[in-house]
Amino acid sequence: MKMFSSAALSAIIAGEAVVSGAVAILAPTDPAFVWGGYGTLALDGYSFDGVGDRAMAQVSNGALGSAAQNVTLALNGLEPEVLELVDAGEYRSAPVIIWRLIFDGGGTTLLDAHVYTRGRLDLLTRDEVIGGSAMIEAAVEGAARGLRRKGGRMRTDADQRLVKPTDGGFKAVSYAAEKTLYWAGKIPATAGVALGGTSAGSKAAAAFAARNLPF
Amino acid sequence: MPSNGIISSPLTLNRVDYVTPEQGGRLIGVTAGWPLWQITIDLTTMTIDDADEWEAWMLSLRGVQRTFLATDPMRALPKFYRKGRPFQASPSAWSQAIAGNGDARLTLHGLDAGQVVSVNDLIGFRWSGASRRSLVRSLETAVADADGTVTVTIEPPVPAVTPAYATVNLQAPECIMRLVTDQTQLGALGLDGYVAAGGRIVGIQDLRP
Numbered sequence: 001m002k003m004f005s006s007a008a009l010s011a012i013i014a015g016e017a018v019v020s021g022a023v024a025i026l027a028p029t030d031p032a033f034v035w036g037g038y039g040t041l042a043l044d045g046y047s048f049d050g051v052g053d054r055a056m057a058q059v060s061n062g063a064l065g066s067a068a069q070n071v072t073l074a075l076n077g078l079e080p081e082v083l084e085l086v087d088a089g090e091y092r093s094a095p096v097i098i099w100r101l102i103f104d105g106g107g108t109t110l111l112d113a114h115v116y117t118r119g120r121l122d123l124l125t126r127d128e129v130i131g132g133s134a135m136i137e138a139a140v141e142g143a144a145r146g147l148r149r150k151g152g153r154m155r156t157d158a159d160q161r162l163v164k165p166t167d168g169g170f171k172a173v174s175y176a177a178e179k180t181l182y183w184a185g186k187i188p189a190t191a192g193v194a195l196g197g198t199s200a201g202s203k204a205a206a207a208f209a210a211r212n213l214p215f
Numbered sequence: 216m217p218s219n220g221i222i223s224s225p226l227t228l229n230r231v232d233y234v235t236p237e238q239g240g241r242l243i244g245v246t247a248g249w250p251l252w253q254i255t256i257d258l259t260t261m262t263i264d265d266a267d268e269w270e271a272w273m274l275s276l277r278g279v280q281r282t283f284l285a286t287d288p289m290r291a292l293p294k295f296y297r298k299g300r301p302f303q304a305s306p307s308a309w310s311q312a313i314a315g316n317g318d319a320r321l322t323l324h325g326l327d328a329g330q331v332v333s334v335n336d337l338i339g340f341r342w343s344g345a346s347r348r349s350l351v352r353s354l355e356t357a358v359a360d361a362d363g364t365v366t367v368t369i370e371p372p373v374p375a376v377t378p379a380y381a382t383v384n385l386q387a388p389e390c391i392m393r394l395v396t397d398q399t400q401l402g403a404l405g406l407d408g409y410v411a412a413g414g415r416i417v418g419i420q421d422l423r424p
Contacts, residue, residue: 016317018246019233036248039376039424050376052248052422105317106372107249 008102008112016105022048023073025121027094035101043099043113071098071117073138094121096140117142216283217268220261226287228371229253229419250371251420252350252390254285258402258414266410269401278396284389285418287337291387294333303327303363304386311373319372321351323383326363331356339388340373342381347423349374350390376424392418
């Protein structure tokens with residue numbers, strides 16, 4: 001669980017947070033440190049060069065229990081710091097750390113900085129459109145993929161019993177997918193529509209719902 | 216930059232917001248990155264001689280390669296001093312404090328006693344031999360005290376890249392911009408000796424440390 005500092009949380013709730021990111025690519029001889037603002041930022045003992053990019057890191061999507069997703073770093077506008085990055089062969093599979101930065105509304109005070117993901121550099125795509133934008137996309141694969149796992153493990157019975165040995169709340173959970181809950185909306189035709197899947201539990205729930213149909 | 220034929224040139228602060236309206240109507244969002252100044256210059260019908268200056272100026276920029284200095288022509292002078300009253304354009308020192316509610320409060324020292332900083336006046340910063348600049352705008356009117364010190368709320372806060380030794384400039388404060396080429400075009404040449412209205416120059420701030 002990633003926790004925001006209380007100052008950052010209150011800025012987000014107030015709707016006046018400025019978000020940015022910082023990326024460290026820890027290549028053995030020539031590490032690259034860039035962040036999304038202007039000027040130099042000191043963080044966790046590293047010194048980051050500002051590339052002035054507004055939306056640097058993007059996660060396409062992610063669902064509980066599904067395959068681990070790559071994080072794509074898009075660097076618009078080719079700055080000298082970024083060009084170095086593309087030309088160097090040593091960046092292959094280099095370790096990457098991505099921080100999420102939350103500033104106050106004026107963008108002057110750093111309220112919170114925490115590691116968003118750690119992984120290794122996967123694909124480095126260079127995309128140039130003549131007369132259009134020039135950008136570099138770097139796909140960063142997370143630790144789960146790097147360890148040859150198909151998905152990031154979210155929560156299992158074993159995990160829960162590590163927290164509390166007598167808690168068997170997850171023992172029947174074999175699969176955690178995205179569920180849609182209907183809150184005060186139209187009642188779905190069957191529970192299977194609401195909950196999805198055809199596991200034994202949902203079949204039982206469907207039977208239960210069918211029993212209560214208003215004939 | 217040429218000044219002929221401009222019919223409007225608003226200098227606006229450009230922010231990128233991610234807004235998430237909720238179904239209940241509540242609006243919440245975060246701002247991605249820092250705001251930048253943007254200028255949109257609209258040109259009117261001009262004689263070919265006047266239009267030639269724009270043409271040459273645009274060619275000299277080499278697309279997005281070179282930067283230019285842009286300011287708000289309506290605010291070349293502070294509002295209170297438009298009619299030629301003398302004022303101190305170069306304060307000797309400045310400092311910024313962020314108030315509890317997030318407002319940036321800029322204090323200028325070394326102005327004339329009683330000098331007025333008006334609402335919407337531009338305040339420019341220069342450093343590295345004026346090759347680097349940043350620009351802020353006053354949100355309120357305030358009068359300098361007998362020592363020539365005045366404090367006003369500004370927006371945006373002075374960008375963090377502005378070093379403490381940067382000098383303040385109140386006369387024609389400019390910011391460094393680059394051309395947004397895909398939104399920039401000049402009016403069509405008419406055979407009657409005039410260049411049609413509809414030319415538009417769009418620039419976005421190039422903020423560098």
